[in-house]
Amino acid sequence: MSLFGLSTSNPAFTGYFWKNSRQQKARGKMSLRGVVLKSIFCLLLVCLTAAVMWKLFFDGVEIKWFTTGGILIAIVCSILISVKREWVLPLTIVYALAKGVFIGGFSAYIHKSYPNLPFQAVIVTMATFFIMLLLYVTRIIKVTQKFKSVVITVTTVIFIIYITSFILRFFGIVISFLWDSSWFAIIFNIVVAIFAALSLLLDFDYIDRYVGKAKKHYEWFTTWGLLVTIIWLYVEVLRLLRKLAVRS
Template sequence: MSVFGLRTSNPAFTNYFWRKSSRYSKAKMSLSGIIFKSLFMLVLVSCTAFYTWHLFFAGVNTKWYTAIGALVAIFCSVFISYRNNAAKYLLPIYALAKGFFLGGISAYAHKRFPGLPFQAIGVTLLTFFVMLFLYQWKLIRVTREFRAIVISASATIFMLYFIGWILWLFDIRVPFLWGASWYAIGFNVITAIVASLSLLLDFDYINRYIGKAPKEREWVATWGFLITLIWLYVEVLRLLKKLAIRF
C-alpha cells in the first residue's frame, strides 16, 4: 500500500530516487558516511544561522536573508528531487541557505522570548533520540499502514501550509495556522508529532538501503534526513512560541 506512489513522507526516500544507475560507483552506502555528511551539513547550517543571528542583534534587517534563504533552499530541494545525482553539489548550498532562514526566525523568536530557540533545539534533539530508541528497539514498527498514515498526514499539513501562505499574501490570516489560539496550538502539536514520526520512516528507509544503495546516495539520504530534522525544529519552535504567548 502506498500514497501517491511514495513509501515515506520524505521525497528523498521514494523508489524514484533510489533506482539503479550505471553512473554510480560499486561502493555501497554506509551509516558512517551518512552520519559524517549529516554532521557536516549541520555545521554549515549553524554557520549561516549564527551569522544571521549576529546581524539581527547588530541591528541589521535580516528579513531578506531569511526570505532568500528559504527560497534558495526550496529551489535546491526541487532541483535535487529531479536531479538527485546533483545532491552532493547542491546539498551544501541547501544547508547554508537553510541556515540563513533558521537564523532569521530563531533570532526573532529569541528577541521576543529569550532562550526559546535553545529550548526548541533541546526538544528537537531529545525527540530525535527518543525516536531513534523507539525504532532501534522496535517499540514502534514501521509497517506499510504506518507509512501510509504518516504520508497522508504530511501531505495534508503541507497543503494546509501552502494554502495558508497563499491566503497570507492576500492579507487573509488562517487563525489555526498563524494564531496562538488553542486550535492553533493543537494543530502545532499534531504537526510536531507527524514530523517526529517522519523520523521513524527516514530511519527505516536508510536502514533498508545500508550496504545496498550506491555510496553516492548518501548525499540524497542526508538531504532527506535534514529536511525532516529541520521541519521538526521549526514546528517545535512555533509550538513553544505559541505556548509562550498564551502563558
C-alpha cells in the same frame, strides 16, 4: 498500501530518487558511517550560517530579506535536486547553508521577544531525534505499511494546508490557526510536531533498508532527507513553544 504508493513522506526517500539514478558508475555502497558523517557535517553548516544571521540580527542589521531568501534558495535547491540528481552533493551543501540562514533569522526574531526559546527548541528537537531513533532500533514502534500510510496521509494533508496558506497570503487571506496562539492553533501545532517526529521513523526505515545496497552517492540524498525532517521538526517545536509563551 501507502498513499499514492509512497513508502515515506520525505521527498528524498522516494523511488524516484532511488530507482532512477543517473549515477550508475558511482563506486562503493552507502554506509551508515557515511550517512552519519555527512549529516553531522551539514548540520554544522546549518549552525554556522544560523550563528552568522543571529549575530547580524543582534548587531542591528535588517535580516528579513536574508531570511526570506534562505527559504527560497532551499526550495530551489530541493527542486534542482529533483531534476539534476547528479548535483546532489553541492546542492545539499547549499541547501544546508540556506536553511541555516532561514533558521538563524527566524530564531533570532523569536529570541528577541521570548529569550531562550530557540535553545529550548534545539534541546527538544535533539531529544526527540534520539528518542525516535531508540524507538526504531528497539522496535518499540514498528514501521509497518499501515503506520506508513497514516503518517504519509497526515503529513500530506499538513503540506497541502501550508501550501494553501502560503498562496492565500498573496491575496491577503490568512489562515489564522496556523499563526495565532488560540488553543486550536496550539493543538494543531502539537499534531504537526508529532507527525514531524514520526516521519523520522520512516526516514530511519528507508536508510536501514538501503545501507550496504544503494550506491555511495545516495549518502547525500539521505543527508538531504534527514535535514528536511530535522529542520521541519525544529521549526514546528519552536513555533509551538512561542505560542505557549504567548499564552503564559
